[in-house]
Amino acid sequence: MVNSMKSTVDRRRKKPEWPAFIDISKYKITAPQVFIIKERCKECEWCIIHCPEEILEKSDEINEKGYHPPKLIDGKTFDDCAECHFCELICPEFSIFVIVPEKEEGEIISE
Amino acid sequence: MNKENVELIEAHDHPLDGYLREGRIPHIFCPGCSLGSIMTVIIDAIKEAGFDPKKVSVVSGIGCTGRIAGYLNFDSFHTTHGRAIPFAIGLSVTDPERKVIVVSGDGDLFAIGGNHFIHAARRNADITVICVNNFNYGMTGGQVGPTSYIGQFQSTAPYGSQEEPFNLPDLAASCGAVYVARWTALDVRRTKESLVEALQKKGFSFVEILGSCPTTFGRRNQLAEGKIILEYFKEKAVLKHGVDTRYVGITKNSDFAVGKFVDIEDRETLTDHLLHLQKIAKESASKGVRL
């Protein structure tokens, strides 16, 4: 059984509802890509706990060393990642990292 | 709508792998040890500071933190216990453009290496010293060290440490370091920015990074996992730039200060003095050289 987020360091906060000043669906925004080198992960949970967008959780699968690498929470996509790179900076194992594709941002796709 | 769940993309190489020696990852550090994050931060800081990688040398001592030199793909020197700093001085004066970074632990730099630290700071040797403070001697099994706080339990302090520990930023500042900062391993972004400043600073710069050591420190002191130690840091660390270093000591279960405490300009470095001596010596020899 995976003991998911029942630890005392669970600080899931309630996200406030922001008023929509712009209609995001009109604009082309390229999502970042979050990569994981599963065999390097040692289940420290730092990326999961400290991701400001809270899109990660421990997976059920285990890697070669018996650790549970992180996965995206069901329903979350790369669009939910804020590209802050905090997981990449704090990962002690050089395991998780974020690549931001170099494409044109902010193009208006429809009126 | 039943979307297929998005998976993290599986990869086998990390963008920073070029800065790590081939075949040495995964490293030997424990799960929950912050040394891996500190390595990431150091590499990012070196990249951002804009140094020519050929001119960067990393010197370390003995201990868990000392193993970092063996992982970084720069000129790496893994020396004897406590003697990283004088080795680094020899390395730095032979080429004024060389950036020499000393990465070592609290015991290595301040117990056996204490004398070398204070003299290097006094002389303003042109090196950056990064001390990863995990409050004990981790590699050898968790003995008490010069930065263990009062009441801390370690293998050679089974009744709790009785002695006053060093206040590292205060020690560095009083010996004349031109840049003194302390950060925790949680605060990776500010640590990176501070390291960029420290690396670009001419003279003796010192950055203390409080690290998480669950295996030999945490488990004996009610902080049994890396994530719990980081949570402890988050609760207790208070950002206080520029505060007087006399008041930044760390005691059990109390708040402690982090931030940039000292940032001095225009102090001549040891290398400056040696080059100046060459000038004076040649002028005095112009009248003839005596045996």
Next chain:
Amino acid sequence: MSDKTEIPNVLTGRHYTTGNHAAAEGALAAGCSFFGGYPITPSSEIAEHMSIRLPQVNGHFVQFEDEIASMAGLLGAVWGGSKSMTATSGPGYSLMVENIGLGMMTETPCVIVNVQRGGPSTGLPTLVGQQDVMQAKWGSHGDYEPIAISPSNVQECFDLIITAFNLSEQFRLPVTFLMDETLGHMSERLVIPTKAKIKIVNRKKPTVSPEEYLPYKTGKDLVPAMATAGEGYNVMMTGLTHDERGYPVISAEAQEINVKRINDKIRLNKSKIIKLDEYMLDDAEIALISFGSSARAAKGAVSRAREKGIKVGLLRLITLWPFPDERIEELADQVKTILVPEINYGQVTREVERAVHGKTEVKGIFKLGGAIHTPKEILDEIESRVK
């Protein structure tokens, strides 16, 4: 004053100076550009002289906070690309041995001058001794083969320290230069040749690209090429047992390869390293074996004994380590007694006893420290053996 006239590092000409100053000038002539040291009688003059001369020749003199830092700084300077040395005496050498071990394991060329004085411990700071011979071999922990050179006059202090630098560069290890207080403080004539006449050996540099370079891979001579910091080779230097890449490998197999090689590179090349000076040994029936300042008295004793018709000769050891076992065993077949005058309580004597394998009598002539032998003392011993 412009830098147009380069201050020479070779002071060609005839001088009258002390052993310490000669050693310092010899180091400069050999290309030394870094001195990291700490003052200790009777070697302080070397440091003082270097502090004046090194900045003149674009070198650096750094006085460290203790001998431990000096030795570490020395190794750092060598890995930074320079030729380095330090000068100390018995108590300082004792502090340096851990880092000398690091120098041996990492194969770092440098020269450590030990101007021996009376010991053990603080002993006789201002008086002669020859008591650090065994320390030069066994000082640091672990198995390693050192090179130790011992001059006997001021000219040799100059010439042989250049040899010491050359051997250290050729074989990549710290070389100990065993002087003593008498030699360090005595004044004699010194002739410094022109720069062109001085033979300098430099460390082997890698001939392949950084991608192909293996820091501790060797050919038949067992000595690896040395890349230093800043050359783009991303060197890896560690005191831990390491493989060819220089990466720590904690295993018995790696130890076999690593430690065997750093010992064999000296053991198998002894003939290229050992230097001896033989005086009237061809028909000798009694042999004296000595080194350093006591060899001077021994030579005087040999001359006087020969005048009296006694067939005695002197084997002067210039290299103390590696020890010239083979030559001494040969000598043991020829002579009926070997006498070893030395200023200690039996260090080279033990080695001679070991080397002769019982073939002949070996007796030491000991002065415990503080004074050198007189030729008469040695002559009396020789004469007692003739009866």
